[in-house]
Structure formats: structure tokens, C-alpha cells
Amino acid sequence: MYDFDRVIDRQNTNSVKWDKLEELYGKEDLLPLWVADMDFPVPTAISEALKTRMKHGVYGYNFTSSEYYESVISWMNRRHSWHVKKEWIIFTPGVVPALSYAVRAFTKPGDKVILQSPVYHPFYNSIGDNGRHVVTNPLIYRDGKYYMDYEDLERKIDSRTRLLFLCSPHNPVGRVWTKEELARLGQICLKNDILIISDEIHFDIIFKGYNHTVLANVSQELKENSIICTAPSKTFNIAGLQISNIIIPNKKIRERFSLELEKDHITRPNIFGAEALIAAYNESEDWLDELLEYLEENKNYFINFVENNIPQLKVIEPEGTYLVWVDCSGLNMNSEELKDFFINKCRLALNHGEMFGEEGKLFQRFNIGCPRSILEKALMRLKKGIESL
Template sequence: MTEFNEKTNRENTRAVKYEFREKLFERNDVLPMWVADMDLPAPQAIQDAIMSRAEHNIYGYTTHDDALLSTIQNWLAKRYQYDVNTDLISFSPGVIPALHALVEAFTEEGDQIVIQPPVYPPFFSVVESHDRTIVENPLVYENNTYRMNFDQLEEQFKQGAKAFILCSPHNPVGRVWTESELKQLADLCVSYNVYLFSDEIHSDIIFSGHQHLPVADLNENISALTFTMMAPSKTFNIAGLQASFTISPDEESKKTLDQQLMKQGAVMLNTIAYTAMEAAYQHGEPWLEDLIKHLEGNYAYLQEQLKPTKVKPVKAEGTYLIWLDFSETGLNHEEIKRKLNHEAKVGLNDGQSFSKEHGDQFMRINIACPREMVEDAVERLVSTFG
């Protein structure tokens, strides 16, 4: 069993989560529970692989090989029974660079692209920065969870949407979409010939009782429209190494994507990124299973301790990011922020960054940390908002 409750000091390591505290929260003494990386050491096997590679002491241009492709293929087959043709895998420094490339390569200026707020903030900018038109299909919040509004989505597809960006599992609301939901979405994309850009970066972190299904694996029809983006970065806490991959529907689409990635300068990953990715997928599964148990424990603690308060965690089914509902406090957005920053001194992701309209009274907390940090954060929230 991996030990996840030992605290690791990240001060003076140039960690964004710590270095940006004053800029984001107006003070340096907040407990940082925001950006989506973990305050937990990565698997030992990754460190060992990096140290072994570093001993070579030449860090020139590096590429992937069949061994790495097979490692990815085996991981997806084991975790999701997803049989991937390795000839369709492209690498990029992250999911967002890949999304930029997909938007640029497969849509035109002015095209409508549908997103589902409240959602990962770069989904907005990745559409707007290329002069495409954002179409919002807001998730419906009811009974402490979220669902898709398929009726509205179909109308938006009828109006000529060119692409749809799926967040699966969903960040920040924690939904792990069911097979039924994904099939309904897939059928709409196929019916109206809408590209599906599927961000599945959190797919490995799924709570008990739920299962991640790669949407491209549902049937051949949706597979022909889907680009699936995945990475070991969130799973194994190696986001700073910048390594992800995209699975294209066919060789011609992959060629188009690769050409666009080349235009962006994203031709290859760095030496250490390839090493870490291979080690993660070859040796990281036992660590991941222990991590999920740890996260489930942190989430259960958060739920239980906040019950008496007016701060309600939205039901989470996966990821380590929990969406907190502050609506019962009766406070407006700025009042919630002020109390969090200057009374509780807990640094959370601002709900409005995920949607000004649908995140106004919400904040996102990151529970991928030792239990002691969760306990500290909860104690501060209870004393401030109890």
C-alpha cells in the first residue's frame, strides 16, 4: 500500500500552486487547494526511470518508438478494453495544445463549437482564440449532480455546429458519463455529422461503482468522428513533464492533425516526458489503485465534515477535483471569494472561471493531497461558513 499521507514541502520548487498565491488570492498564507496537480509524490518507478535516463547525460532530440506505442496500447486495453491502432496515435505537450490543433485543422473561422459549462476554462479560449463561435450547452444541475441537456444539444447541432468538445470525466463537476449518456451524445454527433473532440485526461481516476468508457469505442460510426485526447499527467502527477497523446479516427485525419501540430511547433516531446510516460503505464497501476482509495477517503471525509455547513460538495464520481456549492450561504460571488481568501485562507479555483453564469456560487477544491491538508482545509471552511 502506497503511503499518501506524508507531507512533501513544495515551497521553493517554482510550483505554480504555491508561487501564484499572492497573484490569485491576494496573500501568500492561503492553503493552496486549487490547480490540478497533486501534493503527492509520483510513483517511485517514474522517478527511478527518470534517474536512470538522466545518467546517460545526453538529452538530445528524442522520439517515440514501437515499445512506447505498445505500452500505451496495452494500458488502454487493460483499463478500458479499448483496442487502439497505434498508427493513429499522435503526441503533443498537452491536451490543450492538441485541442488548439484540432480546432484549427478541422474547423473554419466562424464555425460553431459546442462546450458544456461549467467546464475547464481553456475550452472557452481554445474556441475564441481561433475566431470560432462558442455555443454553450450548459449542464443541468439538479439533486446535487449534473446531467446533459440533450434536447438543447440536438437543437444546437441542427443549427450547424461543426464540433463538440467533451470533457469525460467532467472537470469540474466530477461526472463519469454512463454508457447510455455517451451513446445518446454519439448518436447526435453521427446524425448531424459533428466532430467530437474528447478530452479524457482524467479517465484513469474513477471512483468505485463507476466506469470510464472511451466514447470512440462505442461503435464505428462515432469512432469515425472522434479524436480522443489522453495523458498520464493527471493520473500520475507528472503534468509538469508535458506529455499527452491523441488518437485519431483514421490515418488521413492523423496526417492532418500532425501537420497542424508541426505548424504549432509541437513536433516531439522532451526526452524525460517519453521516459516518464512509458514508466507510468508499465509500472504505475498498483500505485494508481492505492491513489484512488486515498482520494475516495479524502472525498468521504470532505462530505461528512461539511454536512452541517452551508457548503455542499457536488456528488463526485471521478477525478480529484470536487465542485463545491456555496449557494446556501446566501453570499454573492465576491463575498464568497473574500471570505475564502481572507478569513478561511483557503485557495480554491474560482467558479466563475468555469462559467460566469453557471459557476457564480461554486468553487473547485483539489483533494489530491495528504489527509492532513484536507482536514486543515475543511476545518477552515467549517469555521468560516459553518
């Protein structure tokens, strides 16, 4: 039994989530429920593996061992019924860098890349900062749930459109796309010769009643027309160790992508990242199963609290991820007023919805990957803030 209730002080650890909040929010004394890392310590197997390697004392160049590949292959097989071959797996020091590499490998300056907004904000940067054009295919928001807009997608594709960035499960709206939804999206992309970069970093955090489908598992054609971005970082809370695996079944696509990495000599993982990945995938499944139970309870607690105490807010029930997207339009504030309200009246550091795209401007994203007591404190601050209006 792991103790997810234990609160660990993360202040003064150079934590992006907890430290230097003044620089970002103009205020230090805020409770942070923003950036996507959790406040839980890693499974014991990971910390023990790191300690053992650390004690060795020599930290020279490191390669991806056969144990590394086997642990990834076995995880994908056990948790996702996905039969991955060793040669499909390419290490990168993060999923976001991989998105940028994909943009450079498969598009030319001036080409277009589609994303489904509101979406994880670095998607915009990896397209725009590389001199390509962002084309938004906004999700449809209907009766408290989000859907893909296939008609809009077909309308927006033209001869300069090369890639589509899929977020699956979707951050921030929390959808776990069904096989049918993915197949329909895939058909449109296949018909128009658009390669899909599927960011599946949140794929292990799925709530009861939902199933994640790896895009490459939808059909043989999609297996050959997709790049699947995976990592143990969200699942096991090791984002600071910077390790991810980009899995590409199609040989030609894989070789083109690898070439881009080789140009920057990104070929070897950090020793500690690799050790953590092996311990995570081989020895930490019980921790994940307990974490999922805990997050399920956090999610239910959050939803019930808001429903019972703050009817002005509407929680979009997440199907996956530990991120909760909240519709704040009932507060009758504009985007700037909302931001100010959550920081100055509620004293919470959240992700303001507008950063995920125009469509998010009356939303806030809450990270519920924290001990229940922190969540309770945050919700009490929220309640008090609302009562002060």
C-alpha cells in the same frame, strides 16, 4: 505500500499551485486546493527511470520509441478495454494545445464549437482565442447531480457548428458519463456531422461503483467520428513533464490533425516526459490502485465533514476526478462575496466556480489530491470561516 500521508513541502519550487499565490489571490498565506495537480510524489518507477536517463548526460533529439507506443497500447487495453492501434497515437505536449490544434484543423474562423458548461475553462480559450465562437450547451443541475441537455444541444446546432468539446469525466462537476449518455450525445453529433473532441485526461481517476467508457468504444460510428485526448499527467501527477497522446482511429481525421502539428514542428516528445510515460504505464499500476483507495477515502472524508459540520454547503459527489464541486448558494452570498469569503475568511486558494462558466458562479472547486492532513486543515479553516459569519 505507498505513503500518501507524507507531506512534501512544495513551496519555492516554482509550483503554480503553491507559489506566487499573492499574484492570483492578493494574499500569500493561503492553503492551496486549486489547480489540478496533486501533492503526492510520483511512483518510484517513474523517479528511477528519470534518474537513470538523467545520469546518461546527453539529451539530444528524441523520438517516440516502439516501447512508448506499446506502453500506451497496453495501458488502454488493460485499464480501458480499448484496443488501440499504434498508428492512431499522436504525441502532443499537452491536451490543451491539442484542443487548439483541433479547432484550427477542423474549423474556419467564425465557425462554432459547442461545450457543456460549466466546464474546464481553457475550453473557452482554445475556441475564442482562435477566432471561433463558443456555443454553450449548459448541463442540467438537478437534485445535486448534473446531466446533459440533449434538447438544448439540438436547438443550438446550425450549419456553422463543426465541433463539440466533451469533457469525460467532466471537470469540474465530476460526472463519469454512462455509455448510454455518450451514445445519445454521439447520435446527435453524428446526425449533424459534428466531430467530437473528447478530453478524457481524468479517465483513470474513477471512484468505486462507476465505469469510464472511452467515447471511441461506444460504437463503430463514434470511433470514426472522435478524437480522444489522453495523458498520464493527471493519473501519475506528472503534468510538469508535458506529455499526452491524442488517439484518432479515423485516418482522414488523423492526417488532418497531424498536419496542424507539423506546421509547428510538434513531433518529438521531451526525453523525460517519454521516459516517465513508459515507467508510468508499464510499472506503476499498483501505485494508481493505492492512490484510488486514498482518494476514495479523501472524498468520503470531505463529504462527511461538510455534511456534519457545514450544512450550508452542498457537495456534488464526484464519480471521478480528484476535484470536488461544491454548491455554496446556501451561504446567501453573491459571486464576489463568495470569492472574498474563501480567500480572506477561510484563507483557502480554491478555483472560483465562475471561471468554468456563468453557471458556476455560486460554486467552488476543491482539489482533494493531497495528504489527508492538508485536507483536514483546509476543512478546519472552512469551518472556522463559516463560524465567523
